[in-house]
Amino acid sequence: MQSVEIQSQQIQSHIGERVELKGHAQTVRDLGNLMFINVRDRTGCVQVVVDDKSIIQQASGLSPEAAVIITGSVVQSPQKNAAAEVHADSIVILSGPNEVPPVEISKQSKMDSLSLTAMLDYRPLTLRSPKVRAIFKVQAAICRAFANFLTGEEFVEIHSPKIVSTGTEGGANLFKLDYFGKEAFLAQSPQFYKQMMVGVFERVFEVGPVYRAEEHDTTRHLNEYVSLDFEMGFIESEQDLIAMQIRLMQHIFAHVEETCVAELEMYGVKVPRFTSIPQLKLHEAQELLTSKLNWKPGAETTDLDPEGERLLCQYFSEKENTDLVYLTHYPRSVRPFYAMPTSDGLSHSFDLLFRGLEVTTGGQRLHRADELIESMKLRGLEPDSFTDYLQCFRYGMPPHGGLAIGLERLTKQLLNLPTVKLAVLFPRDRNRLTP
Numbered sequence: 001m002q003s004v005e006i007q008s009q010q011i012q013s014h015i016g017e018r019v020e021l022k023g024h025a026q027t028v029r030d031l032g033n034l035m036f037i038n039v040r041d042r043t044g045c046v047q048v049v050v051d052d053k054s055i056i057q058q059a060s061g062l063s064p065e066a067a068v069i070i071t072g073s074v075v076q077s078p079q080k081n082a083a084a085e086v087h088a089d090s091i092v093i094l095s096g097p098n099e100v101p102p103v104e105i106s107k108q109s110k111m112d113s114l115s116l117t118a119m120l121d122y123r124p125l126t127l128r129s130p131k132v133r134a135i136f137k138v139q140a141a142i143c144r145a146f147a148n149f150l151t152g153e154e155f156v157e158i159h160s161p162k163i164v165s166t167g168t169e170g171g172a173n174l175f176k177l178d179y180f181g182k183e184a185f186l187a188q189s190p191q192f193y194k195q196m197m198v199g200v201f202e203r204v205f206e207v208g209p210v211y212r213a214e215e216h217d218t219t220r221h222l223n224e225y226v227s228l229d230f231e232m233g234f235i236e237s238e239q240d241l242i243a244m245q246i247r248l249m250q251h252i253f254a255h256v257e258e259t260c261v262a263e264l265e266m267y268g269v270k271v272p273r274f275t276s277i278p279q280l281k282l283h284e285a286q287e288l289l290t291s292k293l294n295w296k297p298g299a300e301t302t303d304l305d306p307e308g309e310r311l312l313c314q315y316f317s318e319k320e321n322t323d324l325v326y327l328t329h330y331p332r333s334v335r336p337f338y339a340m341p342t343s344d345g346l347s348h349s350f351d352l353l354f355r356g357l358e359v360t361t362g363g364q365r366l367h368r369a370d371e372l373i374e375s376m377k378l379r380g381l382e383p384d385s386f387t388d389y390l391q392c393f394r395y396g397m398p399p400h401g402g403l404a405i406g407l408e409r410l411t412k413q414l415l416n417l418p419t420v421k422l423a424v425l426f427p428r429d430r431n432r433l434t435p
Contacts, residue, residue: 003071009043013086014074014347021046021086022129025066027106035059037088038106039070040130047085048072059091065128066096079424087366105129106301116419123426123435124365134263135423139411145227146254146405149248154202155230160193162209166276166385175199175223186211189404191338192389195365198400199392207407212427217430219419220306220357222408224428231343231402238340238348238364241401242326245352245360246277249324267415272323277352278316279326285312302334307428310356317355325353340364340401348401356400362403369393 003018010017021039035050037059048070050056062068100218103122104110111129119126147157152429153371164187167174175186190206197204210227230248257264257271264271280288285304289295293311304312304327316325329346332339339347342361347435349363369390373383383390411423421427426435 003121007043008039008041008046010045011074011086015076015084016074018071018073018089019086019382021048021068021070023062023068027196028062030060030062031333032057034168037068037070039060039068039086040128043190045130046083047077048088050088050091053088055088055091059093061096062091062093063096063100064104065101065125067094068092069094074276081233101125116421120421120427120432121435127425131266133421134260135411135415135417135424137263138198138260138415139407139423140250141256141259141406142226142410142414143226145252146248147205147207149251150205150230150253152202153203153244154231155205156197158190158193158197158201158204158205159208160187160190160197160208164212171245175213188212189227190229191336192204194229194402195338195400196389196392196398198231198233199395202233202398202407203230205231214428215430219421220409222420222427222429225409226407226425228405228407228410229402231400233398233400235364235399235401238328238350238401241362241364241403241421242277242279242350244402245362246274249277249411251307253414264415266400269414269416271414274322274324274398277324277326278320278322279328279350281370282327282331285327285330288312289388290313302331306357309353309358313356323355327351327353337379337381338365338372340366350403352405355416357409357413359409359413361401363402364399364401367393367397367399387413 003020005020006014021041021318023039026040026045029036033340035056037048039048040047050059069092071090072085072086074086074402077083077085089193103114103118103374105128108131111131136158163177163179163184165184167185167188174188177184177186187210189210190208194204206229206363208227209224211224214223217234251270289308289311292365293315295308295311298305314323316322328350329342330349332341332345332347335347335349339349341347347363351358352360352375366375372393376383376386406422408420412420421429
């Protein structure tokens with residue numbers, strides 16, 4: 001009788017058939033005359049029962065995490081409300097562990113109690129845990145929805161260089177490189193290239209890594225992360241960008257809710273649903289925090305600190321039943337030189353806070369070459385260092401703007417993870433360069 005290769009997720013629809021499973025032995029229970037193996041593949045787990053003595057003897061050396069191919073007949077489990085199972089008539093062990101695994105990924109209680117250091121030190125193994133793996137299934141769904149929505153809005157996907165000759169924001173948080181004897185840097189952002197490409201396609205987006213040489217080692221900071229960027233031309237103000245992002249976020253969350261049901265259940269979270277997102281100017285948020293929420297700002301009051309972000313989101317969650325809040329009109333001094341100023345010294349810029357954490361920064365940009373050059377000089381920047389960037393503005397650019405969403409931060413907040421580092425396959429932070 002021939003077998004058909006299936007995934008564990010398909011088991012229920014193949015009762016009475018002979019099938020072939022390929023995966024890892026997640027758990028093995030050898031009772032002598034009976035063996036139970038939970039086989040994990042890319043779609044889930046299925047129980048395999050072995051009652052043939054010759055096959056049990058053949059599989060006697062099977063240990064957790066061995067890669068196997070199992071064939072057998074699918075039968076309904078005799079246990080009430082249990083899924084179908086496979087009664088094996090053949091087991092092929094492709095490779096097994098050379099030693100006892102350092103973590104028990106089959107025991108969720110053990111995985112949940114792992115320290116962050118252990119979780120990341122043994123990352124090639126801990127990523128096999130269904131619950132850990134679920135994080136990146138959700139993350140993949142976010143990326144897919146981001147690209148699909150913007151493509152439907154006539155944005156064109158681009159891929160900009162990550163080795164650049166100058167810093168995007170003119171700051172010190174740059175990783176320097178020796179580029180064949182010349183000084184180069186890892187890109188802080190695709191910002192300059194996004195703007196150049198607005199002159200080509202009008203609407204562009206990118207999903208790619210960015211690098212920040214920040215000294216911070218916190219639950220919200222990474223030195224390499226994935227940025228979801230878009231830039232669009234012929235806008236009237238930052239409100240066009242906000243309107244586009246609201247529809248984008250609705251689409252992302254709806255897609256995750258539809259395609260990641262099991263993964264969301266693992267984390268016990270609900271996906272936000274909304275028709276609009278409240279907005280406050282930054283100074284209004286600061287006044288609200290100090291007058292009603294007992295927030296005590298530090299010496300630097302041009303932005304909200306993490307506690308201020310948390311308190312503000314908590315307030316809106318309780319008062320308006322929303323997990324998302326826009327802060328707008330940041331002082332021009334704390335935004336990059338290309339930010340479009342308002343008439344009162346602020347900027348047409350915004351951040352999006354999600355459950356107490358900033359996940360988006362965006363705004364309208366300066367689009368006239370003379371104004372950009374003046375802004376550079378006010379920041380102590382030398383326009384001659386930005387000749388290539390300025391080229392597109394010298395030959396006409398429309399009013400435009402865009403934003404960047406931190407993929408890992410968005411994933412962290414959606415799943416209520418304790419640190420952004422858990423939303424990275426192999427995180428790079430102040431102290432970690434491996435694995």
